Amino acid sequence: MTCAQFGNWTTLAVVGLLAGAGAANASPGHGEDADIGQTGDISHIDREIEVELGEMYFDPDDFEIEKGETVKFVLKNVGRVVHEFAIATDDMHDAHANEMRAMMKGGMMTTRRLDHDKMRSQGMMHTDANARLLEPGEATELVWTFSGDAEDILIACNVPGHRAGGMEAGIVFTGDHS
Numbered sequence: 509m510t511c512a513q514f515g516n517w518t519t520l521a522v523v524g525l526l527a528g529a530g531a532a533n534a535s536p537g538h539g540e541d542a543d544i545g546q547t548g549d550i551s552h553i554d555r556e557i558e559v560e561l562g563e564m565y566f567d568p569d570d571f572e573i574e575k576g577e578t579v580k581f582v583l584k585n586v587g588r589v590v591h592e593f594a595i596a597t598d599d600m601h602d603a604h605a606n607e608m609r610a611m612m613k614g615g616m617m618t619t620r621r622l623d624h625d626k627m628r629s630q631g632m633m634h635t636d637a638n639a640r641l642l643e644p645g646e647a648t649e650l651v652w653t654f655s656g657d658a659e660d661i662l663i664a665c666n667v668p669g670h671r672a673g674g675m676e677a678g679i680v681f682t683g684d685h686s
């Protein structure tokens with residue numbers, strides 16, 4: 509069970525709030541996460557896929573992936589606002605979207621940039637293994653092994669309003685990778 513997906517973010521926030529109180533055990537709701545796979549080993553990449561993020565789309569916007577395959581997503585935000593690339597189930601995306609709204613409310617991000625200092629000081633690092641947040645023009649990578657047993661995995665941007673605006677991409681699993 510990997511503990512570095514969306515749940516980790518909440519954990520960091522809670523730990524931040526409790527800092528100094530000596531509380532180390534804070535992992536709310538974590539066990540309910542579906543098994544969507546894990547961070548991939550960069551020395552065993554099966555395939556590289558370039559993905560552009562813009563308003564309000566992913567290009568490509570659907571992916572055929574084999575169970576167990578390790579994919580290196582090469583991401584570029586070609587848009588004018590902050591976008592996210594997140595691999596998760598519907599429920600996980602919904603929960604994450606709430607956190608993202610809180611981030612915006614707290615001034616940790618605006619539509620055009622991320623305030624890393626503020627994120628750090630408020631204990632919200634957005635270091636989820638299954639997601640990347642990109643400012644306009646930014647490029648990054650995410651290596652993921654689709655080894656989990658969850659079937660209803662999709663890619664979405666959870667910046668407020670974006671997924672509703674069409675910013676999601678489907679994943680179809682096409683057999684087992686071996």
Ligand SMILES: [Cu+2]
Pocket residue numbers: 564590591592665666667670671675
């Ligand atoms: Cu977006």
